[in-house]
Amino acid sequence: MTAMQSPAAPTAARWRAIVTDPIFIAAAVAVAIVLVGQLVSPGFGAYSQVVGMVRVASFLGIMAIGQTIVILSGGDGIDLSVGKTATLGAIVAARIMDGSDSRLLLGILVPVLVGAVIGLVNGLGIAYLRIPPFVMTLGMTGVVAGIALAYTGGAAAGRSAPALTGLVNNRGLFDVPGVVYVWIVLIVAVTWLLRRSVAGWNIYAVGSNRVAANLSGVPVRRNVIMAYVASSVFACLGGILLLGYTESVFLNLADSYTLPTVAAVIIGGTLASGGVGGYLGTAIGALVLTFLTSLLSTMNMPESWRTITSGVVLLVLLGMYGRQRKLRT
Amino acid sequence: MASLDITGVDKRYGGVQALKGASLSVAEGEVHGLLGPNGSGKSTLNKVMAGAVRPDAATIRLDGQDLRIHGPQDAHHHRIESVYQQLSLIPHLTVAENLVLGTEAARAGWLTPKAQLVEVDAMLERLSPVLGGGIGPRTRVGSLNPGTKQLLEFAKVVLRRPRFLVLDEATASLHRDQVALLFAMVRELTAEGVGVVFVSHRMEEVLDLCDRATIIRNGLNVATVDVKDTDEQELVRLMVGDLARAAGRGERPAPSRDGQPVLSVRGLQAEGLADVSLDVHPGEIVGLGGLQGQGQSELLTGIFGASPAQAERIEVAGDPVEFRNPRSAIAAGLALVPGDRASEGLYSVRSIQENISTVTLGRRARAGLVIDARAEKEAATSQVDALRIKIGALADAVSTLSGGNAQKVVVAKWLLSEPRIVLLDDPTKGVDVGAKAEIYAIIRDLTAQGVGVILNSSDDVELAELADRVLVLYEGRIVQELEGTDVTHDNLVAAALRISDDDTKES
Numbered sequence: 001m002t003a004m005q006s007p008a009a010p011t012a013a014r015w016r017a018i019v020t021d022p023i024f025i026a027a028a029v030a031v032a033i034v035l036v037g038q039l040v041s042p043g044f045g046a047y048s049q050v051v052g053m054v055r056v057a058s059f060l061g062i063m064a065i066g067q068t069i070v071i072l073s074g075g076d077g078i079d080l081s082v083g084k085t086a087t088l089g090a091i092v093a094a095r096i097m098d099g100s101d102s103r104l105l106l107g108i109l110v111p112v113l114v115g116a117v118i119g120l121v122n123g124l125g126i127a128y129l130r131i132p133p134f135v136m137t138l139g140m141t142g143v144v145a146g147i148a149l150a151y152t153g154g155a156a157a158g159r160s161a162p163a164l165t166g167l168v169n170n171r172g173l174f175d176v177p178g179v180v181y182v183w184i185v186l187i188v189a190v191t192w193l194l195r196r197s198v199a200g201w202n203i204y205a206v207g208s209n210r211v212a213a214n215l216s217g218v219p220v221r222r223n224v225i226m227a228y229v230a231s232s233v234f235a236c237l238g239g240i241l242l243l244g245y246t247e248s249v250f251l252n253l254a255d256s257y258t259l260p261t262v263a264a265v266i267i268g269g270t271l272a273s274g275g276v277g278g279y280l281g282t283a284i285g286a287l288v289l290t291f292l293t294s295l296l297s298t299m300n301m302p303e304s305w306r307t308i309t310s311g312v313v314l315l316v317l318l319g320m321y322g323r324q325r326k327l328r329t
Numbered sequence: 330m331a332s333l334d335i336t337g338v339d340k341r342y343g344g345v346q347a348l349k350g351a352s353l354s355v356a357e358g359e360v361h362g363l364l365g366p367n368g369s370g371k372s373t374l375n376k377v378m379a380g381a382v383r384p385d386a387a388t389i390r391l392d393g394q395d396l397r398i399h400g401p402q403d404a405h406h407h408r409i410e411s412v413y414q415q416l417s418l419i420p421h422l423t424v425a426e427n428l429v430l431g432t433e434a435a436r437a438g439w440l441t442p443k444a445q446l447v448e449v450d451a452m453l454e455r456l457s458p459v460l461g462g463g464i465g466p467r468t469r470v471g472s473l474n475p476g477t478k479q480l481l482e483f484a485k486v487v488l489r490r491p492r493f494l495v496l497d498e499a500t501a502s503l504h505r506d507q508v509a510l511l512f513a514m515v516r517e518l519t520a521e522g523v524g525v526v527f528v529s530h531r532m533e534e535v536l537d538l539c540d541r542a543t544i545i546r547n548g549l550n551v552a553t554v555d556v557k558d559t560d561e562q563e564l565v566r567l568m569v570g571d572l573a574r575a576a577g578r579g580e581r582p583a584p585s586r587d588g589q590p591v592l593s594v595r596g597l598q599a600e601g602l603a604d605v606s607l608d609v610h611p612g613e614i615v616g617l618g619g620l621q622g623q624g625q626s627e628l629l630t631g632i633f634g635a636s637p638a639q640a641e642r643i644e645v646a647g648d649p650v651e652f653r654n655p656r657s658a659i660a661a662g663l664a665l666v667p668g669d670r671a672s673e674g675l676y677s678v679r680s681i682q683e684n685i686s687t688v689t690l691g692r693r694a695r696a697g698l699v700i701d702a703r704a705e706k707e708a709a710t711s712q713v714d715a716l717r718i719k720i721g722a723l724a725d726a727v728s729t730l731s732g733g734n735a736q737k738v739v740v741a742k743w744l745l746s747e748p749r750i751v752l753l754d755d756p757t758k759g760v761d762v763g764a765k766a767e768i769y770a771i772i773r774d775l776t777a778q779g780v781g782v783i784l785n786s787s788d789d790v791e792l793a794e795l796a797d798r799v800l801v802l803y804e805g806r807i808v809q810e811l812e813g814t815d816v817t818h819d820n821l822v823a824a825a826l827r828i829s830d831d832d833t834k835e836s
Contacts (some may be wrong), residue, residue: 213687
C-alpha cells in the first residue's frame with residue numbers, strides 16, 4: 001500500500017503546496033467573484049467590465065506596493081499615512097500640472113519628492129526615535145492633512161494633465177488602458193527587486209529577525225527607513241494616477257485607501273509580522289478587494305452590508321491562511 | 330514523613346538528551362542540595378518540578394500519591410514554588426505589586442489589597458536590613474540592582490506559602506549578608522515543614538545549608554549523600570567524576586604566541602564587564618570559562634560591536650580599529666556565532682539559501698546590488714557540502730533543520746566571509762553528539778588556516794578538548810588563566826567553584 005503510494009507522493013505534495021499557497025487561494029477567490037458576478041448579473045464577467053475593474057484596482061495596487069515592503073520589513077511595520085500621503089501627492093500634482101502637458105514631468109517629480117520626504121521622516125522616527133510604526137504613521141497622517149490644508153487653503157485647485165488622464169482613461173492595446181500596463185510593469189519590477197536584489201533579500205532578513213540581521217552585518221535601520229520612503233513614494237504615485245482618473249482633486253481624494261492597502265497585503269499572504277510574502281500576492285489582493293466591492297455594488301447591497309461582507313471575506317481568508325500555516329509546520 | 334519524589338525523568342531537546350532517568354526526593358523539613366557541573370541537567374529537573382518544562386517521561390509523587398504537573402498552574406496548585414536565577418519580576422510594577430502578582434486573583438473575594446499589603450510590609454520589614462535604603466512597597470522594580478531583585482523574587486515566592494520550594498541559583502547575585510538572611514528564612518521555613526531544593530555553585534553554601542545533596546552528571550544521578558558526612562573535595566569529586574576526563578587537546582601542537590596577535594583587546598568596559606584585556610594569536614583557540622553568565626557573552630558581543638562597550642584599544646593584526654556596529658567588525662574580518670541560535674543567529678522563516686548568503690550577499694552581487702542566483706547557489710552548496718549539512722533543498726525554510734544542522738548553517742554563513750577572527754558563543758548548545766564532533770573539526774580547521782578563535786562554552790569538557798588557553802571569568806573580570814596542560818576539565822570546574830567560594834568569604 002505504502003509502496004504503491006510513494007512514487008506519487010512528491011507530486012501530490014507539490015500540488016498541495018500550490019493549492020494551499022495564499023496567492024493561489026486569493027487568485028481563486030478573485031476568479032470566483034467574477035464567476036458569481038456573471039451569474040448574479042450577466043455582463044459582470046464581460047471582458048471590458050473586468051478590464052475596467054482591473055483599472056480601478058491598479059490605484060489600490062500601486063499604493064499597496066510600499067505597504068507590502070513596510071509590512072515585510074517587520075518590527076510591527078505598518079504605514080497608516082499612505083492614504084493621506086496619496087491625497088497630498090495628487091493635490092501637489094494637480095496644482096503643478098494645472099491641465100497642461102508641458103508640466104507633466106514636473107507634476108510627477110515634485111509630488112514623488114514630497115512623498116520621499118514624508119517617508120524619510122516616518123522612517124527616521126521609527127528607526128532612530130523608536131516610535132512604534134502605528135503611532136508614527138498615524139501621527140504623520142495628521143501632519144500631512146495639515147500640510148494639505150495649508151497648501152490649498154481649504155480648496156484644492158488645478159487639473160490633471162491631459163496626457164495623464166489619457167493614460168488612465170483611454171484604452172490602448174487589447175482595449176486595456178495604459179495605467180494597467182504601468183501596474184503590470186511595476187508588479188514585475190517590484191517582484192524582481194524583492195527576489196533578486198541585495199536590498200530585497202535584506203528586507204526579508206530584517207523582517208524575519210532584526211537581531212540576527214544586525215549581527216550578520218545587514219544595515220537594519222537603513223532598510224527600515226528605505227521601506228517607509230518607498231511606501232510614501234508609491235503612495236504619491238498612486239495618488240497621481242488617481243488624479244488622472246478623477247481629473248480634478250478634492251481634499252480627501254485617496255484618504256480611504258489606507259486600510260484597503262493593508263488588507264490587500266494580508267490577503268496576498270504576506271505575514272503581518274514580516275519576513276514572508278511578496279508583491280504578486282498583494283496585487284492579487286487588490287484585485288480581490290476591488291472585484292468584491294464591484295460585485296456588492298452591482299447587487300445593490302446597502303453600504304452597511306457591503307462593509308460587513310468585505311470584512312467577513314477578509315476574516316475567512318485569514319482564517320484559511322492561519323490554518324494552512326499551522327498544517328505546514 | 331511526607332516527601333516529594335520525582336523519578337525516571339527523561340527529557341530530550343532536539344538531539345540532546347538533557348535528562349535520562351534522573352530522580353530527586355525531597356522530604357518535608359529538609360534542605361536538599363542539587364549539584365552538578367554546567368549542563369548536567371539540574372535546571373531542567375527543577376523546571377520539570379515547577380511545570381515549566383514538560384518531560385518526555387517522569388513519575389512525580391507527593392505523599393505517595395501520583396501527581397500530574399502539566400504546567401506552572403499545576404505546580405502552584407500543589408504549592409510547589411520556584412525561584413530562578415533569571416528574574417521574573419515585572420519592571421514597570423512596584424515592589425508590592427510584584428510581590429502579590431498572580432496571587433491576587435486566587436484570593437479575590439475575601440482578601441482585600443489592604444490585608445495583602447500588611448503581609449508585604451511585614452516581609453519588606455524583615456528584608457530591610459539587607460535591602461538597601463529607600464526601597465518601599467511603592468518603589469518601581471525596574472531601577473533596582475540584581476541582588477535586590479533576587480531577594481524580592483525570593484520574598485514573592487515565600488509569600489505564596491510554598492510546601493516545596495526550589496531555589497535555583499537564587500543566591501548568585503547576593504552579598505554575604507543577604508545570603509545569611511535568606512538562609513535564616515529558609516531555616517524557618519524548613520522548621521515549619523517546608524521542603525527546599527537548593528542549587529548553588531558555591532560549595533560553601535551547600536555545605537552550610539543543606540541536609541542532603543543529590544549529585545547529577547550528564548542527566549544521570551551519581552549519588553545522594555548526607556551533607557554532614559561529606560566535605561568539599563568529595564562533592565567536587567562526585568560532580569566531576571573519575572571517568573569524565575576529556576581527551577585533551579589531542580595531537581594539535583600549541584600555536585606560537587611570539588608573533589603579532591590577530592586580535593588584541595585592552596580595557597574593554599561594558600555592562601557586566603570590567604576592564605577586560607586579552608590577546609588572540611593566529612591559530613589559537615582562547616576559551617572563556619567560569620560559571621555561566623559571568624560576562625562571557627557580553628565580552629564577545631562587546632568586541633563585535635553588537636552591544637555598547639568602550640575599549641581603551643582594540644587592534645586587529647596590529648591595526649587599531651573601532652567597531653560601532655557588527656557591520657564594521659565584519660569588514661575587519663570578525664565573525665560571531667551568537668549564543669542563541671533561534672533569536673540571534675537565524676532567519677527561521679527564510680530559506681537555508683538566504684541564511685547562508687546573508688553576510689556576504691553584497692560581495693557576490695553584480696555591482697553590489699543585483700543578486701546572481703547561480704553564484705548564490707554555488708556558494709551555499711559549497712558550504713552545505715563542506716560542512717555536511719543535511720538538508721532537503723536550499724529553498725527549504727531553515728526552521729525545518731535539526732539543532733546541529735541549523736548551527737552549521739550559522740557557521741556556514743560566516744565561513745563564506747573568510748574571517749580572520751571567529752567568536753563562538755556556546756556553539757554546541759543543544760547540538761547532538763555527532764554534529765558536535767563535526768563542529769569541533771570545523772573549529773580546528775579554522776585554526777589550521779591561521780584564524781584566531783575565542784570560544785565561550787558552558788561545557789567544561791568542550792573547553793578542555795578545544796582550548797589552548799582558558800580565561801576564567803567571574804563577575805565580568807578575568808580572574809584566572811589556565812594554559813596548555815593545565816586546561817583540564819577538573820581544573821576548569823575547580824577554578825569556577827574556588828572563585829565563587831573566595832568571593833563569599835571576602836564579601
